[in-house]
Amino acid sequence: MPKREKALLQGKRERTLKLKKLRVKRRNVFFLALGMFMANMAFGMAFPYLGVYMRYLGASMVLVGLLSVAFNVTSTVFQYPFGWLSDSSGNRKGFIAFGLGSMGLFYALMAFASSPAQVLLLRTLQGVFGSAMTPAHSALISELSTRAGSIFGLFNSVENAGYMIGNFIGSAVSGYLGVRSIFLISGGLLLTSVFIVLMIRERPTGKRSLLGMILVQEGREGWRATVRSSAFRRLLRGNLGLFYLTVLLVMIASGQFYAVSSVYFEKTFGGWSVGVIFGIESLAAALTGYYLGRLIDAHGPRRFYLLSIAGYMAAFFLYAVVKNVWLVFGVAFLSGVKWVMTINSTSAYVAGKVKANERAQGMGLLNTMMSLGWVVGPLIGGYLAGISFELDFVSTLIPLGLALILVLKL
Numbered sequence: 340m341p342k343r344e345k346a347l348l349q350g351k352r353e354r355t356l357k358l359k360k361l362r363v364k365r366r367n368v369f370f371l372a373l374g375m376f377m378a379n380m381a382f383g384m385a386f387p388y389l390g391v392y393m394r395y396l397g398a399s400m401v402l403v404g405l406l407s408v409a410f411n412v413t414s415t416v417f418q419y420p421f422g423w424l425s426d427s428s429g430n431r432k433g434f435i436a437f438g439l440g441s442m443g444l445f446y447a448l449m450a451f452a453s454s455p456a457q458v459l460l461l462r463t464l465q466g467v468f469g470s471a472m473t474p475a476h477s478a479l480i481s482e483l484s485t486r487a488g489s490i491f492g493l494f495n496s497v498e499n500a501g502y503m504i505g506n507f508i509g510s511a512v513s514g515y516l517g518v519r520s521i522f523l524i525s526g527g528l529l530l531t532s533v534f535i536v537l538m539i540r541e542r543p544t545g546k547r548s549l550l551g552m553i554l555v556q557e558g559r560e561g562w563r564a565t566v567r568s569s570a571f572r573r574l575l576r577g578n579l580g581l582f583y584l585t586v587l588l589v590m591i592a593s594g595q596f597y598a599v600s601s602v603y604f605e606k607t608f609g610g611w612s613v614g615v616i617f618g619i620e621s622l623a624a625a626l627t628g629y630y631l632g633r634l635i636d637a638h639g640p641r642r643f644y645l646l647s648i649a650g651y652m653a654a655f656f657l658y659a660v661v662k663n664v665w666l667v668f669g670v671a672f673l674s675g676v677k678w679v680m681t682i683n684s685t686s687a688y689v690a691g692k693v694k695a696n697e698r699a700q701g702m703g704l705l706n707t708m709m710s711l712g713w714v715v716g717p718l719i720g721g722y723l724a725g726i727s728f729e730l731d732f733v734s735t736l737i738p739l740g741l742a743l744i745l746v747l748k749l
Contacts, residue, residue: 366539371479376498383505388513404724405459408713409459411717418706419704421474431541438471438476439530446522496627500625513614586705588739599721620678623676627680628682636687646677647684
């Protein structure tokens, strides 16, 4: 065959292969987005009413705070090992599906709980097994596009849209069918999302034995997993380590507020308001997430991270002083924007600072810092809310102000 014909044939094969890869990538984006949309509907229904459900079962505010602590302690412990396992096996969708299925099972069981202690145990188990999802989910999203800010923005918009719809559905279900029904429906939605995620086509990967696993050591060569050096220590050095500290401080403030906010909203504005306020936050995040992601790609994540911290400070202060429910809806919109800006900017920052073969660990450590903040924050929030909700909300300005100062040093 003449060289010219060989070159044309080779070019045609390469174009066909590129088109095939593009179709697979688009298929994966679709099924992951659909699965996570449905999963976040379930989360949006159940999460805002966990504190209300605990109070319904007779729990004190301290126990309401411990509900978040128990979940996030176990998430903090298990997210990094699950991220290591996801990298070492090259499996993303399996860990996502396992985490979603576990969350769904334990939510469904909560509907039959008869005491706060039973809910607390089930929430703890959710933290253990549900943490399989988070690092694999973040890593798979980052592998679907080279434009980290845009792809995280797209998924944050989709997921927050699902969460928003779940918030409003949860408010209606609570009023017509009761709080217990929320957890049964959420469990069913999560189990359905598992089957959708399993339709993702992952590239075949090399696997190796997990015997002698060292949790803090891992690296990948392309799609293959090999142990090379301590990525964990490297991720905590220099500016990246300082960045992780600021995330921890921001999430301490977040945990202080959100661990008790549903009880505050129910007490101040009525039970119907809980799902609506959370729904407006999610609506704001869904509407702005993709566009904020594009702006982050264009202008860099650091400045948007600074804006998000300022947004936290403004939102939590306003929640403490505003007593008109209609004005609170406006505060909720601001709060939703600052949340999606935080997720987009922090995810893009880590994706841009870590090596590709350590990305799941980098994202896992980011999620671990978020979870760890939600271990410390609810302990503070549960105690201070027992004195005064307003005192708890205003005191979040301390860790947020410190985080703002440290980010300025990055």
